[in-house]
Amino acid sequence: MPEDLNDDGLKHRFSMSPEESARILSEHEDAARRFRTAMSPEDRERLPYYRHLVDALSVSDTALDLLLSVRREQQNPMLLLAALHYTALLGNPTLGPLYANAASGTGTPPQDFATAVVSFLEQSPDVIQRQLHRSTQTNEVGRSGIVIAVLRELRRRGVEKINLVDVGMSAGLNLYPDHYRVVQKDDGSVDALICEDLTAFNVEGPLPLIEQRIGIDPSPLDVAVDDDALWLRACLWPEDTRRTRRLQALIPEVRNWERILRLRGTALEMIDEAIVEAGNGAPTLVFHSWVAAYFSLEEQQAWRARMLKITRSKPVYWFYLEWPQAIPGLQPPPASTTSPQLGGSQIVLTSPGGEPQPWGWCHAHGHWLSFEPVSDKATPLALSLGIEDATD
Numbered sequence: 001m002p003e004d005l006n007d008d009g010l011k012h013r014f015s016m017s018p019e020e021s022a023r024i025l026s027e028h029e030d031a032a033r034r035f036r037t038a039m040s041p042e043d044r045e046r047l048p049y050y051r052h053l054v055d056a057l058s059v060s061d062t063a064l065d066l067l068l069s070v071r072r073e074q075q076n077p078m079l080l081l082a083a084l085h086y087t088a089l090l091g092n093p094t095l096g097p098l099y100a101n102a103a104s105g106t107g108t109p110p111q112d113f114a115t116a117v118v119s120f121l122e123q124s125p126d127v128i129q130r131q132l133h134r135s136t137q138t139n140e141v142g143r144s145g146i147v148i149a150v151l152r153e154l155r156r157r158g159v160e161k162i163n164l165v166d167v168g169m170s171a172g173l174n175l176y177p178d179h180y181r182v183v184q185k186d187d188g189s190v191d192a193l194i195c196e197d198l199t200a201f202n203v204e205g206p207l208p209l210i211e212q213r214i215g216i217d218p219s220p221l222d223v224a225v226d227d228d229a230l231w232l233r234a235c236l237w238p239e240d241t242r243r244t245r246r247l248q249a250l251i252p253e254v255r256n257w258e259r260i261l262r263l264r265g266t267a268l269e270m271i272d273e274a275i276v277e278a279g280n281g282a283p284t285l286v287f288h289s290w291v292a293a294y295f296s297l298e299e300q301q302a303w304r305a306r307m308l309k310i311t312r313s314k315p316v317y318w319f320y321l322e323w324p325q326a327i328p329g330l331q332p333p334p335a336s337t338t339s340p341q342l343g344g345s346q347i348v349l350t351s352p353g354g355e356p357q358p359w360g361w362c363h364a365h366g367h368w369l370s371f372e373p374v375s376d377k378a379t380p381l382a383l384s385l386g387i388e389d390a391t392d
Ligand SMILES: C[S@@+](CC[C@H](N)C(=O)[O-])C[C@H]1O[C@@H](n2cnc3c(N)ncnc32)[C@H](O)[C@@H]1O
Pocket: 135, 136, 137, 138, 139, 140, 141, 143, 167, 168, 169, 170, 171, 174, 216, 217, 218, 219, 265, 266, 267, 268, 288, 289, 290, 291, 294, 295
């Protein structure tokens, strides 16, 4: 008899109808698979503490039940990892020292770390459950390297002023592309964004002047609020110390930068208001990065239709970087090249009056860029707006 028949949850399952039992087993198998595949092969290699942790969580019925208890669109292993990390950062006497070990790579070895964390979770699931109303909100400022490349190209095409609307903004760190320095290789400075340009495309040059910064999110974060800043940090992985140091260095600076207009709600609920707020005559760039995967298929389809309607009638550009497999409803256009590395995010830009165009690939966190902007055909809308982009 398998050892896990002693497990209460499993015994309960065997007292259910065969159909109910099969349904729960298949949900658990799916949740376990999500833990096992939560990290890319390169991250598994790089981050042994989290690798052991996701593997240990994938065989814990408590972890699987917790994940399945979350509202469907947030049933992402990253939420559980962030909730555990957040509890550690709050100073939990068991998790605090374990996570400090993981961050420094000293003390408890990775496998023992994972066993101890899962044992805590199994003894005190309610402590973690309390944080599961939150959302996965990793705000990856490295993606600004890609926003900067797109903005430089728009400037080269004659766009001198622009409004930015970041859909799924998290804390809005990607609304400050004009504040960041991008380097091709790590120069050791904590705040530079490393974005290697694999296509040697000339991305140097000025950006358009940014007029307005608007963010949309169902639960927008504000780095000026200490608890929001802590949750942002918890969404990072403790072993990824460079990202943590960069975030910690950024937070006090961002508190003094230009104000963001935060619109609370979903993309579909708030986009019209955002466009009205940006209505100062300058074109607007609506963008989203690693957000549309959180939409249902129907929301993705509705979002595409809404954005095409907007770009066909207003001076609005729409750009996204998303993992194409996760956004079938956006119908990303076929790329002219394959991603130069596994798991690339596709860059797609729609100009006013134009069709969605594949503009290349990038690393999910913006570490590299393979940029191939395509010229749109001239459209009456773009020409009447004096936007050169469409005439190249
Ligand atoms: C993984 S984070 C990415 C944050 C940011 N775009 C970045 O690249 O750093 C996903 C964000 O999308 C937001 N989100 C989820 N569903 C959304 C929706 N329907 N409309 C707008 N934002 C949404 C979440 O609250 C979260 O802040």
